[in-house]
Amino acid sequence: DAKTTQPNSMESNEEEPVHLPCNHSTISGTDYIHWYRQLPSQGPEYVIHGLTSNVNNRMASLAIAEDRKSSTLILHRATLRDAAVYYCILDRGGADGLTFGKGTHLIIQP
Amino acid sequence: EPEVTQTPSHQVTQMGQEVILRCVPISNHLYFYWYRQILGQKVEFLVSFYNNEISEKSEIFDDQFSVERPDGSNFTLKIRSTKLEDSAMYFCASSDFRSGEQYFGPGTRLTVT
Numbered sequence: 001d002a003k004t005t006q007p008n009s010m011e012s013n014e015e016e017p018v019h020l021p022c023n024h025s026t027i028s029g030t031d032y033i034h035w036y037r038q039l040p041s042q043g044p045e046y047v048i049h050g051l052t053s054n055v056n057n058r059m060a061s062l063a064i065a066e067d068r069k070s071s072t073l074i075l076h077r078a079t080l081r082d083a084a085v086y087y088c089i090l091d092r093g094g095a096d097g098l099t100f101g102k103g104t105h106l107i108i109q110p
Numbered sequence: 111e112p113e114v115t116q117t118p119s120h121q122v123t124q125m126g127q128e129v130i131l132r133c134v135p136i137s138n139h140l141y142f143y144w145y146r147q148i149l150g151q152k153v154e155f156l157v158s159f160y161n162n163e164i165s166e167k168s169e170i171f172d173d174q175f176s177v178e179r180p181d182g183s184n185f186t187l188k189i190r191s192t193k194l195e196d197s198a199m200y201f202c203a204s205s206d207f208r209s210g211e212q213y214f215g216p217g218t219r220l221t222v223t
Contacts, residue, residue: 032210034210034211038153042216042217043199043201043203043214043215043216043217044145044153044201044203044212044214045214046211046212046213046214049210049211087153091210096158096166097143097145097155097156097157097158097166097168098145098153098155098212099155100145100152100153100154100155101152102152
């Protein structure tokens, strides 16, 4: 399985944009790039996913490099509620189980 | 907004006992999953289920584990003879194949004493 690399932790200030990087240099052509997050004491929560093009939804934006070897999750205006562990996961879709890494622990300062 | 529900929220059991963890996936979803997270560790995939059979399972999902969809709404995980190391949060998830995103429940905390 292709692996992802994320920083262990990042810190940002409330109401500022946050850019969470992910490297996936061994990604295959059929792998979707998924982002999930896990708030303290909760189950993982889907954030966004994409294949080749940049994607936007109500929670975040996903910027995918042209060679697909890296991607960036963008939270446009962080709130305290965005403090969580963010996971970048490659997924072929369908019935496959997700492989969670350690993710990036995002700390939001008021 | 539809959500995945799980019961109980916390289950305490003695080593060697059988436990059944229950989940109600989102009603129009076709794929169902179980994951676990030992305290302080990564979320680990256990098993996926589609069309009334197991689609994929991890090395963790040994003969002590089984899954079932006993009716049109519930999805269960059974651990036949619990061990201390089975203590963890167990998360159920479901997905609609077309989107692929998985929706997770709030989890059941299993404590084996």
